[in-house]
Amino acid sequence: MFDKKPVQLTTTAIGHTLNTGQVFSSDNQWVVFDTRNNDGDIKITGSIGVVNTQTGEEKIIYTVANQTQFGPGVGAASFSPVADRVIFIHGIRNANEQQPYDFTRRTGVAIDLKNPGQAIFMDARQLTEPFVPGALRGGTHAHSWSGDGQMISFTYNDEVIAQLAKTDASHKDLRTIGLMFPKKVNVNDTANVENNDGEMFAILAATVTENPKYGTDEIDKAFDECWIGKEGYLKPDGSRQQKAIAYQGNVRNEQGGTITEIFVVDIPENIALLDFGADIAGTTRTMPAVPRELKQRRITFSKKGVQGPRHWLRSSPDGEMIFFLSEDDQEWIQVFSVSPNGGEINQVTNNRFSVSSPINVSANGLFIAYIADQSVFISEISSGKSKRLTPQYEAPEQLNGAVVWSNDSKSVVFNRYVKSASGVFLQIFLLEI
Template sequence: MFDKEPIQLTFSNFGHTVNTGQVFSSDNQWIVFDTRNNDGDIKITDSIGIVNTQTAEEKIIYTVPNQSQFGPGVGAASFSPVANRVIFIHGIRNANEQKPYDFTRRTGVAIDLENPQQPIFMDARQLDSPFTQGALRGGTHAHSWSGDGQMISFTYNDEVMAQLAKTDDSVKDLRTIGLMFPKKVSVNKATDLENNDGEMYAVLAAEVTEHPKLGTDEIDKAFDECWIGKDGYLKPDGSRQQKAIAYQGNVRNEQGATITEIFVVDIPENIALLDFGADIAGTTRTRPAVPSELKQRRITFSKKGVQGPRHWLRSSPDGALIFFLAENEKGLIQVFSVSPNGGKVNQVTDNSFSITSPINISPNGLFISYIADQSVFITAIASGKSTRLTPQYEAPEQLNGAVLWSNDSKMLAFNRYVKSADGIFLQIFLLEI
């Protein structure tokens, strides 16, 4: 029935969770994973590892010092598309029962494969006022590299606003997105474990507000973004926008219902040279401001909006299309696409069952990968033809997470639970296309 049988790549008696994107090294020799056995266990997970796609050799490249049930915790690792470097979520180093791992207490840490166990703190963190431009005051996660590996996008929650919200009900810690680019940032008290210097300069990229006006483009949550194209996208006037991010934003319709729509923010080519206003650092009563040079633009205007399992937006390699999940007319979750310039939304998949996982686009731009009906599927973007690549798996050995492409579009990696004499563990499987 199937041209190729999946190959089990890992066998160790611990979890091997692959992230939702960018898990293959640039030469496709390694897949990065964290040792979670369940999605929500970053707080208690202490290691990042890699496995060789040819030999199945496993290596642990980073283990958290002083790990406890309260953190720090690590997880959700992604490979740079151009270097032997991975970035992952790292809980704040002073995690304890009073200050456990949380949305606002995590940061992006990188490891170079040639220097395992040597953490590189990517985004600076500072909780003491006055705040430093280019540093943040909370937690970054879901880190994603731009196509050239020069920038990293992330989702963000702010610790200062979260603490203020406990005494001021007019304030909320609103999830938003940001980006970082190479430019070192130094902060006060960087050695006290709560704060740290960073290799990169971070700014927020989406405007959020506690009370979006009904029927407008104002949002109170920005999340689950993607870079548009390996080299940006073409604007209507034929010029190329070199870097841009698409993200999901929650608006309120005229009836007050929350609808998730798609937004785009264009990034100036010279962003590292810009002189930003002091407000990007935030104050004790305001979250960091989005630089005025970054403008968000809504590109979908739908009745139901983005729907389905949690997923990150995905872009075609040429930047011409952004892909997302939503309900079709039959109430089934399928893949849809839209141009970053806005316009007509098109349905891509047309299965008789819902998609139940995040989605990924092959680097050659031809296929979408996902999980549905407890099988790995791919769909040809041009024709909409779907192909089931694996049998239907059953509990307890069910599929979990996303289906991920190698950089040459010749391999797919995915997670499946496997029962052994010592328990049931998430293992990595490889499927040649």
Template structure:
């Protein structure tokens, strides 16, 4: 099946889609950042939206005093329930000595009805004693819970072990988190906490991890444990363990999120000389015990709407990336595809949880979870397709990133759309 591939954006600037949350709740707008290269967040100055039907583009936010060293913005996603977005924002004091970095950024928001009026989601406080609910590093790859109330993120601390990546969560906090003013500090409207434990040197054969990353929320409304208890909020994440032979592999972990336990543990913010701690009563658990682990190709986990399954990439016997399904209750992992080629990037499910879109061989494929069949949507594509395709929440529509040559022959990253058959 070949369908018409239409260009949605045409302006001579980059249009990078995040791996999730690119559509507004009504499916009418798509949010993007101005990158033309995935690695250039620190040099990027704009966040914009484009209308799905008309192609009209609007700039929501533009940084001030942007240089090649920062502050930089990128990786933007819509709330599933409001017309607000969240994106990475580098620190205002970025310069050649202290440029944009994974430990020097925060989550900033915009209401699309009020462009250029930014606000901070997470508070940042680098002066001990630290304010409960604040962080002192950089948040990244923000993801909304199904009800739009909580936000997950990955985090690197600026002061202690900046290379140790962990997963955290922001929860609603009516008072907001207010910190003392100072360079590198900012208030935040939500209360932040780290919810994963990592160590520098995991013990071989143990469940200890040296990195927690590339997570997703489990279910649109949580999941049900084998005991029958419903868990309203949980995050599945990738964790690097060492097997019995000391080889590093990536497994899937889950952490149940209790906002009440997070809000009452004021000591979890940590002391001077230590990283933020996991609040009491919050515990991660490993759910997969596989021989090879997940693929080392960068991708984010995805969940079925009912929270029963987690989806990932894993390599087959020929070392090709295939879609994998993980049972949340048992941890059993099953390869869903058996393509004679490798899947290239992350992927996304549709809202109903019946189809998965992915990129391989410079084309977009749809895998039907009901029939178990993959369908190629595009043929003879000239420009390189990158990243994770995203389904509209309302219409039979898919959008993705593709490099298109401008009049001068330069590759410009644009947004393309594909109308899907009903």
């Protein structure tokens, strides 16, 4: 019935959670995972590992020295597309019962495979004044590498504003997105483990506001982004925008209801050379400002907006299409696409069932992979034709998370729970396409 049978790569009695994308090393020899056994357990998860796609060899490449039930916690690891380096969420090192792992208490840490265990803090963090341009004051997560591996996007929550919001109702902890690029940032008082220097310069990339005006493009949440194309996208005038990010933003319609639409922010080519204003560092009462050189642009104006399970936007490799989930006319969750220049929204899949997971696009731009009906599916983008690649699994050995493509489009990996004498553990399976 099925062309290929999935191969179980991992077997050890620990969790092996795959991130929602970018889990293969550049040569497809390794897949990175964290040791969560449940999605919401980053706080209590202390290790990052890799498994060899040919031999099934498992190696732990990083373990938190002082892990407790309150943190620091690690998880959601992504491989660089050009180097043997992974980045992942790392909770703040002084996590305890009073200050546990939280949205605003995490940062991006990298590990080079040749130097396992040696943490590289990627984004700088500075929690006390004077705030430093290029450093942030809260929690970065869901890190994603640009196609050339030079920049990293992330989702962000601000610790300073989160604390202010507890005593001042006019302020809210608003989720937004940002990016970082190579440029060393040194902060003040690194003896305080709330603060750390960073290898990269971090800025916010989406403007959010506490009270969006009805019927406008203002948003109070930006989230679950993707880089557009491996080398950007073509603008209507034929010029190429080398780097850009698409993201989801929550707007208010004329009736005051919340709808999630898609936005794009173009990144200047000379961003590392720009002289940003001091306001990008933020104050005790304001979020770090988005550099004025970055302008957000809404590209969808739909009735239903983005819907379905939580998922990150995905782009075709050539940057011509951005993919997302929404409801069709029969209220099934399907894959849709839109140009980064805006315009007509196109329905990609036409299944008689709903997509139930994040989505990923193959590196050759031909297929989308996802979970539906407790099976792994791929759909051809050009025709929308879908194919079930695995049996329909049942609890307690059900599928979980995303289906992620290798860099050569020849295989996918996915998570499934497997029952053993030691318990039920999330394992990694590889399936040749």
